[in-house]
Amino acid sequence: MNRSLIISSALHALLIFITAMSLPFLAKKPLDVPPVVSVELIQIAEKTNIPFAPKAKKIIEKVKEKEKKLVSEQAPPKKVEKTKTKTVISPDQNNKKVENQTPEAIPLPEKTVKKVETKEEKKQNPDKLDEEVKQVSEFEKDDLFDPNELKAKIDKAKIDSSKQKLKKNNEITQDQDKSVLTGKLTITEEQALQAQIFTCWSIPLGLPYAPEDMLVRIKLSLKPDGSIDDMEMLDHVKMNTPGKERFRTLADSVRRAVQICNPLRVPASGYERWKNIIFNFDASEMLGG
Amino acid sequence: MLKKIILFFIILIPVNAFALIEVDITRGNLDPLPLAVSPLSIDETSRKSFEKILKKENIGSEISNIVENNLKTSGLFNPLDKKAFLQAPDIANLKPRFEDWNLIKAQALITGKVNYVDDKLRVEFRLWDVLAAKEMMALAFTTVPNNWRRVGHIISDKVYERLTGEKGYFDTRIIYVSEEGPKTQRIKKLAIMDQDGANNKFLTLGNELVLTPRFNPASQMVTYLSYFKNMPRVYLLDIETGTQEVVGDFPGMTFAPRFSPDGKKIIMSFAKDGKSDIYTMDLENRIVEKITNHPSIDTSPSYSPDGKYITFNSDRSGYQQIYVMKNDGSDIKRISFGNGLYGTPVWSPRGDLIAFTKLHKGKFYIGVMRTDGSGERLLTENYYQEAPSWSPNGRVLIFYRETKTDSKGEGFSAKLWSIDLTGYNERQIKTPTDASDPSWSSLLSN
Structure with missing residues (x-):
């Protein structure tokens, strides 16, 4: 009797455990979440609002204004300049430096470009805000009456904001939640992709209308930054079939379109959803079917 | 028995597997296809021979001009200005530097060369896909020198057919x-x-x-x-x-x-x-x-x-x-x-x-x-x-x-x-x- 009870209890416990594992909220964890840019900036301002330091208050108000601008622009020009000067060594910058360096030490043009690109990417990245905070703190450090206290507060603000940021990043909006769970793109995301391809696709206008040859399907494997890792023409056999030259022409135009659009501007989140994507290029409407 | 039960429950554990997303593209731009028609290269001996026979200073350039004009008048192609070309015709014909042609936004490239062989005009041409960096077509024609205009029209037809999927109409x-x-x-x-x-x-x-x-x-x-x-x-x-x-x-x-x-x-x-x-x-x-x-x-x-x-x-x-x-x-x-x-x-x-x-x-x-x-x-x-x-x-x-x-x-x-x-x-x-x-x-x- 006791044995049966134990087995039954164990199985029930296992069942409850698996049911708990199956609940959808657990599936959300590994998913990418879009950056929430504006929230941290506001919080930083609140945390650095020091009542007994009038000069600091002024400075912070200035920073607040600056932050508002940053929220709308997302790319402060000063900041970009700063990072560029840090990373890129241009020949004009300092001739002496170039002379002193060994040939191996001179950054190759490609590397330089890469460095600049990575910095630019950070414009869209919430991590950048940490640096922004650092900037503010450096700025205040020179002018405030009690620099240590202020620094401590700002550091605390930094930690708090980053914690909150992480928390927020793990949360997802209702819309995204839905699309992520269904594995589909939202209408906005789909339209954004379509709009990009529309501009890149030069339809071969001379192509005579043949209903069976008007659809070309191409599968893309994308990297997280939207660049194409691999592409596969789904009807590649048809492409090389004698008598299907028109289809081949259309398929060629599709391939060119995808290459021109590379890298694609992809949704900020849900890489798993769109890392493999199929584009159905249908020319029948344009070629007057 | 216990193994089977465990296996059964393991199967029940959800896995994040998404169906492939499909996006329909039903529109495109109607701009003519930008392409570069590089002048057909010609060696000095052949150039002089043709100059004598046809009274044309550079028959290679003349033929490429015909091709360019034909493709332009079709309204489907936008031949790019030759002044923008970065690669010399003779080198481009051997091996195009696709980065250079990509830089001027050419999606297709036509190269070729002209030779004077046994009192005849021999024209080779190649059509390149610049974005894919590959050859799409390569043909050669031999004819009497007086047919040089027709050679230009035939090349135009071949390029037109390869890029649009329908027969051309230039050699008419x-x-x-x-x-x-x-x-x-x-x-x-x-x-x-x-x-x-x-x-x-x-x-x-x-x-x-x-x-x-x-x-x-x-x-x-x-x-x-x-x-x-x-x-x-x-x-x-x-x-x-x-x-x-x-x-x-x-x-x-x-x-x-x-x-x-x-x-x-x-x-x-x-x-x-x-x-x-x-x-x-x-x-x-x-x-x-x-x-x-x-x-x-x-x-x-x-x-x-x-x-x-x-x-x-x-x-x-x-x-x-x-x-x-x-x-x-x-x-x-x-x-x-x-x-x-x-x-x-x-x-x-x-x-x-x-x-x-x-x-x-x-x-x-x-x-x-x-x-x-x-x-x-x-x-x-x-x-x-x-x-x-x-x-x-x-x-x-x-x-x-x-x-x-x-x-x-x-x-x-x-x-x-x-x-x-x-x-x-x-x-x-x-x-x-x-x-x-x-x-x-x-x-x-x-």
Whole structure:
């Protein structure tokens, strides 16, 4: 009797455990979440609002204004300049430096470009805000009456904001939640992709209308930054079939379109959803079917 | 047992597996394809040889100019300015530096070289896909040096076909009626030229009035109407040999003879006793067969490409409209129902459309409609224009347009124009004299 009870209890416990594992909220964890840019900036301002330091208050108000601008622009020009000067060594910058360096030490043009690109990417990245905070703190450090206290507060603000940021990043909006769970793109995301391809696709206008040859399907494997890792023409056999030259022409135009659009501007989140994507290029409407 | 139970539950554990996302792309841009036509490279010895023979300083550049001009006039390609090219023609022909061509936004590249071999012109050309960095096509032609223009046209056709998926129309000729003199006393001669207006030649002296020359779709033969002692006669003219023969004298007025698609018959209309009917004549046995029999004016017949149907215009409904019937004259159906008068229907070589001239509220239009009369589209409007003729690929129409005379009776002119099916790419084809009644040949290099 006791044995049966134990087995039954164990199985029930296992069942409850698996049911708990199956609940959808657990599936959300590994998913990418879009950056929430504006929230941290506001919080930083609140945390650095020091009542007994009038000069600091002024400075912070200035920073607040600056932050508002940053929220709308997302790319402060000063900041970009700063990072560029840090990373890129241009020949004009300092001739002496170039002379002193060994040939191996001179950054190759490609590397330089890469460095600049990575910095630019950070414009869209919430991590950048940490640096922004650092900037503010450096700025205040020179002018405030009690620099240590202020620094401590700002550091605390930094930690708090980053914690909150992480928390927020793990949360997802209702819309995204839905699309992520269904594995589909939202209408906005789909339209954004379509709009990009529309501009890149030069339809071969001379192509005579043949209903069976008007659809070309191409599968893309994308990297997280939207660049194409691999592409596969789904009807590649048809492409090389004698008598299907028109289809081949259309398929060629599709391939060119995808290459021109590379890298694609992809949704900020849900890489798993769109890392493999199929584009159905249908020319029948344009070629007057 | 326990293992099975565990396995069962493991299967139940959810896995994040997404179906592949599919995005439909139903629109694209209509901009012409940017491509680079690099001048064909030529070595110094060959260049000097051709300079002597053809009086052309650099035949390689001349041929590439023809290719560039052809592709540009098609409206489907945008040849890029040669000044922007970063790679020299001789090196580009060996191995293009695709980054350089990509930089100037070229999506396709044409390279090649010209050689003087055994008193002949040898031209090699290659078509490259710049984005994919691969060769799409490579061909070579050898011919007599005087054929250099045709080589340019043939290259254009090959490139056009590879990039658009349909046959080109550049290695073709246009026959037309050349007109000179005052409007009341026009001297009309038969003339022929390349589709780009080059190599113009007059085929008749202008002693007799010539009308409606039409190419045989199957060969370089032309049929036309000429008045001999004020009597209309239908002639056949072989363009290659220059031989000419009279098909026959026909009763009353004869109009618009045109070949059947296989070139074995001529279809035309005769006017007699105040009515006009459509007849065919077998060119082998000269047997004439009446196709329509109606107390109205039936004219301008044109065969469908498969030869099974005939389109013509008739005023049997009270107004001139377009009709379609079977090739034996049965099953006549009216297909045009819009406002205005419709005439000169011509069946497209593709078989999908019928081009026509329309007169409505004092304006002339060139338009197209499907063979059942649906989808009517007017491509161009003017004071006076008519007689559309299709390019062999069924994408471009050539027609003639007349201008108004001023109050002094001057300023009249008649010129040839072409327009493609989009209705946007309208161009005048330059002729040394005024011109009317054009007819487009089939491809010479079939």
